[in-house]
Amino acid sequence: MELNLPIFSCGGYSHQVMTHLPALSDHLRRTPFKPPRRSDRLTQLALLGLGQTRGVTNLPPDTALILASGASNLESTISNCEQIFVDGTTPNPIGFINSVNNSTAYHINQALTIRGLTITVSRDHCSLEAGLQLADSLLQAQHAPILLGTADEVPNDPLLHRRRTGLAADHLLGEGSFWFLCGQDGNEPVARVIYNGSTSETDGIGGLLSDLDVTHYLLTDQASGHIRQEQTWTGTRIECATPGLYPTQNAYYLHRWLETAEKGERLGLINNTFERNRASLTVIDSYGAGRRG
Amino acid sequence: MSPARSPIIGLSCASYLGTEPSGIPGGGASNLNLSPPCIQLESIGLSMPYYMIGDDVDNPDRPFVILEDVIGKALARSELDQQEIAKTGLLIGSSSYDLHRSETAYQQQLEAEVESPIAVPFTGHHRLGEWIGERFAISSEAFNISSACTSSANALLLAHNMLSQGRLDHALVVGIELFNETTLCGFAGLQLLASHRIAPFDPARDGVILGESCSAVVLSARNDGHPAPLALLGGSSCADPYSITSANPDGSTIARVLKDAMQETRIEKSAVRAIKAHGTATLMNDTAEARGIAAAFPDAIPPVTAIKPYTGHTLGACGTLELALFGNALTRGFIPHTPNFENADPELDLSPLNNDADADSGIYLLNYFGFGGSNTVVVMEKA
Numbered sequence: 001m002e003l004n005l006p007i008f009s010c011g012g013y014s015h016q017v018m019t020h021l022p023a024l025s026d027h028l029r030r031t032p033f034k035p036p037r038r039s040d041r042l043t044q045l046a047l048l049g050l051g052q053t054r055g056v057t058n059l060p061p062d063t064a065l066i067l068a069s070g071a072s073n074l075e076s077t078i079s080n081c082e083q084i085f086v087d088g089t090t091p092n093p094i095g096f097i098n099s100v101n102n103s104t105a106y107h108i109n110q111a112l113t114i115r116g117l118t119i120t121v122s123r124d125h126c127s128l129e130a131g132l133q134l135a136d137s138l139l140q141a142q143h144a145p146i147l148l149g150t151a152d153e154v155p156n157d158p159l160l161h162r163r164r165t166g167l168a169a170d171h172l173l174g175e176g177s178f179w180f181l182c183g184q185d186g187n188e189p190v191a192r193v194i195y196n197g198s199t200s201e202t203d204g205i206g207g208l209l210s211d212l213d214v215t216h217y218l219l220t221d222q223a224s225g226h227i228r229q230e231q232t233w234t235g236t237r238i239e240c241a242t243p244g245l246y247p248t249q250n251a252y253y254l255h256r257w258l259e260t261a262e263k264g265e266r267l268g269l270i271n272n273t274f275e276r277n278r279a280s281l282t283v284i285d286s287y288g289a290g291r292r293g
Numbered sequence: 294m295s296p297a298r299s300p301i302i303g304l305s306c307a308s309y310l311g312t313e314p315s316g317i318p319g320g321g322a323s324n325l326n327l328s329p330p331c332i333q334l335e336s337i338g339l340s341m342p343y344y345m346i347g348d349d350v351d352n353p354d355r356p357f358v359i360l361e362d363v364i365g366k367a368l369a370r371s372e373l374d375q376q377e378i379a380k381t382g383l384l385i386g387s388s389s390y391d392l393h394r395s396e397t398a399y400q401q402q403l404e405a406e407v408e409s410p411i412a413v414p415f416t417g418h419h420r421l422g423e424w425i426g427e428r429f430a431i432s433s434e435a436f437n438i439s440s441a442c443t444s445s446a447n448a449l450l451l452a453h454n455m456l457s458q459g460r461l462d463h464a465l466v467v468g469i470e471l472f473n474e475t476t477l478c479g480f481a482g483l484q485l486l487a488s489h490r491i492a493p494f495d496p497a498r499d500g501v502i503l504g505e506s507c508s509a510v511v512l513s514a515r516n517d518g519h520p521a522p523l524a525l526l527g528g529s530s531c532a533d534p535y536s537i538t539s540a541n542p543d544g545s546t547i548a549r550v551l552k553d554a555m556q557e558t559r560i561e562k563s564a565v566r567a568i569k570a571h572g573t574a575t576l577m578n579d580t581a582e583a584r585g586i587a588a589a590f591p592d593a594i595p596p597v598t599a600i601k602p603y604t605g606h607t608l609g610a611c612g613t614l615e616l617a618l619f620g621n622a623l624t625r626g627f628i629p630h631t632p633n634f635e636n637a638d639p640e641l642d643l644s645p646l647n648n649d650a651d652a653d654s655g656i657y658l659l660n661y662f663g664f665g666g667s668n669t670v671v672v673m674e675k676a
């Protein structure tokens with residue numbers, strides 16, 4: 001599907017997770033946002049990501065917020081289950097409220113004093129793509145900007161989480177949050193998302209890349225093995241060092257590319273959902289964001 | 294210019310009222326037993342009333358059995374052919390998706406005394422969407438929307454946007470909320486649960502009772518052919534900064550979203566035939582909603598009714614469920630009354646219908662409010 005989604009700024013935060021969860025409090029003190037009391041890790045990661053994103057502190061009040069997350073408030077959900085099934089008690093009310101999937105979006109609204117439509121959208125490893133599609137549709141329906149963010153956390157303990165997600169004990173995990181301010185703010189966009197589509201015919205990806213004149217393509221960590229073996233595609237393949245696996249990791253890759261891409265470059269971001277063997281292609285034009293600093 | 298119109302060409306639902314959208318009988322007094330049975334939660338040693346779809350909650354295939362029935366009926370009623378279904382957009386609204394599957398797997402590990410059991414072994418919210426796509430040969434990827442109790446209502450608005458923009462010819466919007474202990478225990482911990490009934494806007498209210506439901510709404514972009522009896526015109530949604538658990542009790546945010554919804558769809562207040570309230574029967578919701586409606590309609594408040602006394606609060610699924618039940622009643626010629634409403638609350642300037650009323654052609658507003666400050670109003674037209 002053709003999209004026409006201008007991105008005016010982007011930023012974010014992520015880190016690797018080995019055996020212990022890195023503390024966030026020192027990083028949070030350096031952001032302009034005060035984390036709400038008893039906020040969960042997902043909210044704190046989202047605020048850290050926002051703190052690295054230009055132009056988000058004076059948004060119009062009717063700005064819409066779309067938070068894309070593969071697993072949402074996983075730590076709170078786990079904690080609720082442990083309290084119920086191990087301790088035999090009702091969940092802590094704050095923890096239960098935090099596990100409501102929209103609570104992080106609520107806290108972001110509070111931090112930015114925005115009041116528009118607010119939703120969380122999920123599609124496994126293609127949650128960013130779902131968010132981009134919704135943002136593009138919303139932008140046509142309203143004049144206010146759209147703030148699209150991604151956030152995913154590693155719950156405690158990381159070793160157990162590797163077992164939960166079927167990963168080897170030494171597999172590199174990551175967590176983080178990236179933000180894309182979309183919409184008309186009177187400035188020149190730094191990029192524009194022009195296409196997103198998915199196909200079960202993964203052989204067709206090469207043809208799509210060629211038809212859409214992409215200059216570069218990037219395979220996310222979640223792109224399945226048989227896509228990765230394709231060798232005949234046009235365009236330059238980009239390799240990004242991964243910060244570690246997490247569902248919305250492709251937002252990190254998109255952000256990294258936008259930081260360095262030249263004006264006129266066109267990226268094909270290739271991804272696929274975890275359980276279904278479908279390839280997803282998102283195409284983004286760079287207007288030279290990285291060079292503008 | 295007229296607002297975009299998305300005819301509703303297929304409706305289906307499963308709830309405490311049964312497996313048809315005609316579950317609310319007309320004729321005022323009904324033979325329905327609206328006091329739900331109690332469910333015993335062994336995990337925390339509590340018993341609480343709960344509006345269920347049958348009682349087979351431990352069947353691991355239950356979500357798929359219910360989805361198969363509900364979506365199958367909605368698609369059949371839409372009369373879409375398989376090629377059209379393949380291109381249909383899929384949006385799902387829920388606050389818990391298939392969480393019970395994770396709970397069951399965790400309990401089994403605990404019972405088996407597995408070393409280092411894994412709580413929430415299945416992460417993410419996309420499995421039901423994957424299954425629906427595979428089962429009904431829908432080629433588009435699902436949008437799994439979460440905004441607490443407005444999840445499926447917001448999914449309806451997002452689908453309407455996509456249809457009116459020509460991105461889709463048809464959209465299947467599914468709301469699903471099935472039994473899971475986390476939600477029930479969480480609400481018990483919040484002390485929001487009523488003892489045996491839901492009595493919105495009545496001073497004798499004592500809270501909400503939760504319920505299960507699965508519902509499907511098929512929307513079309515096409516206004517040609519046979520006129521559908523119901524259509525979405527759009528609506529509005531906004532974030533309420535007052536509290537993560539309730540709308541501002543002064544009613545200002547609810548008044549705003551009602552006004553925005555009418556403005557977005559170019560509807561005059563006088564054209565509104567009735568309002569389906571969110572009507573959870575918690576003091577905070579009743580207060581905020583009554584004041585909000587009064588502020589949005591200062592001259593004359595349209596008839597107001599609430600659906601939750603029939604079905605329980607089905608949380609993220611109430612958007613599509615209440616549209617299906619309320620809409621079906623409208624097409625049968627009546628606005629259903631609000632069970633359990635006996636006395637007006639002297640603190641609130643609002644009395645919901647305590648008898649069924651005639652449903653004329655025209656505009657109906659559907660209110661939905663949720664945790665996380667999400668307030669949504671859906672505008673529906675009855676032909």
